[in-house]
Amino acid sequence: MENVRKSGQKIIKMREFPSEAALIALFILLSILSPNFLGVNNLMNMAKQAAVIGLVAMGETFVLISGEVDLSVGAMLGFCGVMAAVLWQAGMPPAVILICVLCIGAISASISALLIVRLKLAAFAVTLGMMSILKGAMLVITGGFQLKYESPLAVLGHGYLGKVPYGVVLLFILLICFYILLKKTPFGRRVFATGSNATAARISGISTGKIKIICFAITGMLCGLGGLLMSGSVLSAGASTGIGYENDIVAACVIGGTTLKGGEGSIVGAVIGSFLLGTVKNGFVLLNLGASWQLVATGSIIVLSIIIDSIKNKSYTTG
Amino acid sequence: MKKQLSLLLVITLVGALLAGCGKNGNSSSEGAENKEQEEGGYYTLEELAVEYPQAMDKPNIMPTKVKPDTPVRIAILGYATNPYWVGLQETGEVVKNTLENVVEGAEVDWIIIGEDFAAQKHIATLETAIAKQYDVILTPVVDDGVVPMLEKAMSQGITIGTYVAESPGVKETDRFALFGQDVDNSGKEAGKFLNEKLGGKGKIGFITGSFGVTSFEQRMEGAKSELDPAIEILGPYENSDQAEKSYSITKDMVTAAPDLNAVYVVSGGVHGACRAIEELGLEDQVAVVGFDLTSENIENLEKGTMAATVADSAFAQLFDLAMASYNYEVTGEETPQKEMWTELFVITPENLSEYASN
Numbered sequence: 001m002e003n004v005r006k007s008g009q010k011i012i013k014m015r016e017f018p019s020e021a022a023l024i025a026l027f028i029l030l031s032i033l034s035p036n037f038l039g040v041n042n043l044m045n046m047a048k049q050a051a052v053i054g055l056v057a058m059g060e061t062f063v064l065i066s067g068e069v070d071l072s073v074g075a076m077l078g079f080c081g082v083m084a085a086v087l088w089q090a091g092m093p094p095a096v097i098l099i100c101v102l103c104i105g106a107i108s109a110s111i112s113a114l115l116i117v118r119l120k121l122a123a124f125a126v127t128l129g130m131m132s133i134l135k136g137a138m139l140v141i142t143g144g145f146q147l148k149y150e151s152p153l154a155v156l157g158h159g160y161l162g163k164v165p166y167g168v169v170l171l172f173i174l175l176i177c178f179y180i181l182l183k184k185t186p187f188g189r190r191v192f193a194t195g196s197n198a199t200a201a202r203i204s205g206i207s208t209g210k211i212k213i214i215c216f217a218i219t220g221m222l223c224g225l226g227g228l229l230m231s232g233s234v235l236s237a238g239a240s241t242g243i244g245y246e247n248d249i250v251a252a253c254v255i256g257g258t259t260l261k262g263g264e265g266s267i268v269g270a271v272i273g274s275f276l277l278g279t280v281k282n283g284f285v286l287l288n289l290g291a292s293w294q295l296v297a298t299g300s301i302i303v304l305s306i307i308i309d310s311i312k313n314k315s316y317t318t319g
Numbered sequence: 320m321k322k323q324l325s326l327l328l329v330i331t332l333v334g335a336l337l338a339g340c341g342k343n344g345n346s347s348s349e350g351a352e353n354k355e356q357e358e359g360g361y362y363t364l365e366e367l368a369v370e371y372p373q374a375m376d377k378p379n380i381m382p383t384k385v386k387p388d389t390p391v392r393i394a395i396l397g398y399a400t401n402p403y404w405v406g407l408q409e410t411g412e413v414v415k416n417t418l419e420n421v422v423e424g425a426e427v428d429w430i431i432i433g434e435d436f437a438a439q440k441h442i443a444t445l446e447t448a449i450a451k452q453y454d455v456i457l458t459p460v461v462d463d464g465v466v467p468m469l470e471k472a473m474s475q476g477i478t479i480g481t482y483v484a485e486s487p488g489v490k491e492t493d494r495f496a497l498f499g500q501d502v503d504n505s506g507k508e509a510g511k512f513l514n515e516k517l518g519g520k521g522k523i524g525f526i527t528g529s530f531g532v533t534s535f536e537q538r539m540e541g542a543k544s545e546l547d548p549a550i551e552i553l554g555p556y557e558n559s560d561q562a563e564k565s566y567s568i569t570k571d572m573v574t575a576a577p578d579l580n581a582v583y584v585v586s587g588g589v590h591g592a593c594r595a596i597e598e599l600g601l602e603d604q605v606a607v608v609g610f611d612l613t614s615e616n617i618e619n620l621e622k623g624t625m626a627a628t629v630a631d632s633a634f635a636q637l638f639d640l641a642m643a644s645y646n647y648e649v650t651g652e653e654t655p656q657k658e659m660w661t662e663l664f665v666i667t668p669e670n671l672s673e674y675a676s677n
Contacts, residue, residue, distance in 0.1 A: 034575070042574040049567045139434055144405035146562060146590060146615055158598065234562045234594045236615075239399060239434055240587075244559055284556075285571035291556045292530055 015257035016269040018308040023276045034286040040163055050278030051167035052226045057252040057270035058178050059219030064253055066215045067195040067262030068116060068123040070109065073223055073249050075134035078242025080105045080227030082138050085147035085237040094153040102224040108134065109220025110213055117209040139239045146238040149231045157232020167229045179267050191215060195262030248277055251298060255305045360384050367417050375664060375674050376634035380642040382422045383649050391425040391648045393641065394448045396458035399434050402613040403633060410634045414641040425645055436532050438464035445472060453477060455644045461534050463488035480644045482637050486533040495647060496654045498640035500631045500661055502534045506541020508663050509608050509629050513581055516606050516626065519547035521580035524572035525555035526565055528586025538585040558588045565591030573599060581606040590615045593624040612666060617675050620668045631661040
């Protein structure tokens with residue numbers, strides 16, 4: 001009995017617990033209210049939509065833990081998708097498209113990081129500016145048209161491994177990899193140290209600037225992968241691809257227990273957060289609820305997550 | 320007495336002379352003006368050598384041959400949200416070439432408002448155009464929030480013409496003319512098609528670009544007014560003009576209602592809905608209806624993944640408005656009505672060849 005109590009307490013104390021509990025509760029509610037919710041097709045559709053958000057949210061988590069923020073992730077997602085289409089139309093083979101798009105994402109994000117780290121500029125402002133630059137670049141490149149993207153690589157966006165979308169398979173493989181990177185490696189510990197107290201981290205020999213740049217580069221690469229998935233799902237990319245997705249991506253991180261002040265966060269939580277948001281959207285359509293309330297619902301979940309996290313932290317501090 | 324009579328006679332004669340000269344002068348200038356008009360007339364389509372995209376795009380209004388003293392400065396404002404606006408920008412280029420190089424009577428600039436329909440961006444663009452003191456500004460208006468800026472432009476003597484669509488508040492202003500799509504009617508045409516297709520019963524999923532954009536709301540309400548009450552409507556849901564969101568919303572709607580009969584998309588991004596239906600193999604069950612004759616829609620109509628699109632001639636409406644506003648600046652000629660609605664076409668896979676070729 002004592003062991004059960006201790007296990008229960010351990011679960012409740014987990015950073016991801018609030019979002020996990022919310023997701024389970026939502027699943028139970030929707031499965032009662034909608035007969036089609038638990039169908040395999042619906043769950044896989046929902047997972048496919050959440051996969052893009054989840055992938056980039058994992059990267060954003062690294063950035064947030066390191067004490068910064070990247071608001072350009074939505075535009076970067078779209079820009080990478082557009083570049084995939086451009087490269088395919090130029091006759092590039094799938095492997096080249098994959099490498100180029102990942103590099104484009106990494107380089108775009110690294111430029112922001114360099115400005116933040118070297119010139120000590122506010123991440124909020126720099127990434128906001130980068131978002132505009134990338135949006136403009138997408139307009140210039142596409143000319144407003146939807147560019148076709150029918151490379152074999154597009155199968156990542158619309159193909160299935162059995163019943164599971166490739167995007168979801170990728171998400172879980174990378175979740176394991178990045179979980180290990182963040183939780184079990186010296187690099188991960190340095191990311192947490194940088195975000196917790198950058199000065200102390202520097203004094204103890206951690207190159208905080210380098211850590212941040214790597215975190216941004218990881219986000220950029222995941223934006224590249226997300227862009228491939230997004231364009232692959234509709235076999236095209238246009239000037240509005242990815243625009244506005246930064247809201248969901250940052251929201252997924254916060255819902256999953258990552259704080260905006262740095263030093264704390266969870267990769268697993270970010271993925272759970274992305275699934276929670278995806279489930280909310282799916283639920284609104286399945287139940288034919290007014291979609292204008294969806295934003296209210298999403299915002300409420302974010303605020304609730306922050307409140308719960310704050311209460312948990314205070315109770316640990318006061319005992 | 321004789322002197323007074325003589326004086327009166329002289330005054331009368333002088334007065335008569337002056338009046339006669341003045342009248343003759345006016346007659347002379349009117350005559351000169353009439354002669355000029357007769358000699359001027361209007362350019363013909365052949366003289367202009369205008370290339371229009373599709374057969375349905377043939378323009379109706381030609382520019383006057385009367386030359387202005389100074390070139391008329393025209394600003395055409397447009398968006399960059401989807402291929403429809405790319406077509407309009409190309410029309411802007413044709414207008415520029417026609418009025419600058421053939422007619423040699425105007426300077427034309429195309430100005431992009433932005434990649435979304437936010438009123439703030441439109442207001443900022445208008446402010447810039449006003450500051451640059453254009454004679455004419457041609458613009459779509461999707462939000463009544465822009466109306467005060469239009470009134471400011473008009474108070475400074477700038478001729479304002481609207482095209483594509485205008486929000487209800489613009490009609491109360493003194494704008495020159497609207498050349499556009501009667502969005503309420505275009506929604507009704509879509510609704511009529513859907514009602515007939517579904518036989519007055521079934522389920523339709525509605526997808527809009529953004530809530531609160533007047534033209535989208537009018538298209539939805541227009542369609543609803545033609546649907547039988549027995550038809551159930553799912554949504555509407557926002558897609559931000561994005562094909563990816565249309566794709567996921569459509570899949571969710573099919574899950575919610577496996578017996579879904581149609582998807583009605585009032586904004587851009589309809590391609591995503593077509594893609595979702597194609598992936599699910601539901602082309603025969605679910606009819607996708609959208610707007611505009613873009614290259615993506617033509618392809619989807621040819622493939623059978625789209626049941627219909629309601630289109631008008633975007634080319635003709637902007638070209639005609641530009642020529643009409645140019646004529647107004649040069650000769651003062653007004654349009655027959657303040658609202659010049661373009662003809663609407665309901666294009667299906669069956670009649671596509673009539674519209675999608677020049």
